[in-house]
Amino acid sequence: MRLTKSEAVIALAGLLIWPFLILLNVTLPDAANRPNQPKEVFNSIIMIFTLILLSYLVFGILLKKQPKARVITVMNAALVFGVFFFLWLVVVGKIGKLNTHSFPSPNTVFDVFYSDFYFLTYKSSRDSIFRAFAGYFLALITGIPGGIWFGRTMRRFEVAYPLAKVTAHVPPVVYLPYAIAVFPSISHAIIFMVYIGAFWPIFINTLFGVYNVDRRYIEFAKILGASEKRILRRIIIPSAMPTILAGCLIGLVLAFVLLTAGEMVGAHTGLGFYLMYHTDIGYFDKVVAAILLISFWVFFWITFGFDMVQARLLRWMRRI
């Protein structure tokens, strides 16, 4: 493994920035006077370092094959997050010109993950992820088979397309008040909204992917004597897979967007609720902690739930 000069500089910087940050944070106290500073300081840095680096480490090792590519992926991430963290730490935490209540320092924020472990890190995450995935999973098992069925012939496509065109662009949030009124619980209403939001991109992408399969593939498969069922399974679905997966990614991101929006409106648990509740009572460190946790979960599921499936299913495609 040989790194070029600029790659080596990045790798070294990514490696050194974290010990430097720990040193900086330990030697220089936050501008806001808080008790039990030292323990908290150490915790927060170790925590963010471990979280980001570990997840990227696994990500890099699982997705990239060559050791060089792995090192570069992980070190790039370490450097980018390190610089971000450095700016936040210095500008907000150390200089102390900003209102420390409205703009909490990273030390205060990361302490929330510990001090509020049960409600935020465990319970809110669990409830939110359950809701997001219940809706998303329903969207997958209806959107993909539905899209395949409707995209299969021109006639069916012409039924589905106008319908999709009218319905898909309605912002899913508009269903929420009605869903809250009709469904037995707020959780059901949120799951329903997430389902609607994730369903359309998945369905439409599958529809177009299947409908636009290159005719030559199908004709050639026919020439080779394949049955309709085999053509569907071995030709049409793999050929449409890149488009289907693109729809699944949009659906996944949208699921989290709608989830938090829904939880802010009416839920009594979950990350969106946690965030809204603590904004109302003015605990902004907890708000920022919730925002970070949401972004972490979106990152986590896109990387581990999605990118890995995609890398596996599309391994036949030429990588740039």
Place this chain on the structure above:
Amino acid sequence: MKAIEVKGLGKKTVNGEYILKNVNLEVNSGEFISIVGPQANGKSTLLRLIAGLETPSEGSIKVLEKEVRGTSPEIGMVFQETVLFPWMKIIDNVTFGPISKGVDKKKAREDALQWLSTLGIDKFAEKWPYELSGGMQRRATIAMIMVNNPSILLCDELLGGLDLVTRSNIADDFLKLMHEKGCTVVYVTHLLEEAVYLSQKVYVMSSLPGTIYDKIDINLPEKRWEVPNLRFSKECAHYVETVRSKFEEAFTKSPHEVEA
């Protein structure tokens, strides 16, 4: 026995314009014929009709004395563009046909490897199609068709887009192969030299709407790959000249009737 019998064949577009009009063609079993003609005159459509991918508007097509109704495993066809399924490895591409027809997987794999080694690309069996060069992809496509043991092979610009050396190499291999298997081949091309070198009869088609303008018998030795430099011989050049003059006639004289 007649392998292919085309009588009074016509094909119209959706707008009612003729692409093919009154095409008559007879191919004996085991014969290698070429069809040459100007571009965009329905050569490919004729092949698609024989393969059963499209239905004729007029006339009839009989293959092995049976009316053509949809595709059949008897007929193999190589398209103008190389078609390999990019989501399958080369070996899976080649076994796709046999497995579709219900051949045992292990047997299909053995046959496929046999064909790949015949065509000289068995090293690449476990590669993805994008990892192969154009010529290798073309060979893999030929393997996909040949492993199905078709008794009739329709080739649309089989060697299109390949360089001269690869072209003549594949052409010789292909000719030998067809001779061994006793395949009936209909070969569409716009390269006259290639048509003359490969086939026993050359049909010249007119421009749109396409019809058979003339037929030229080529009396060259049957095992052409055994004669050194036959491609550049005087006889060959003579035939090419004959075909070329017919081709020009077909080009200029045929009425350009396009019905609105």
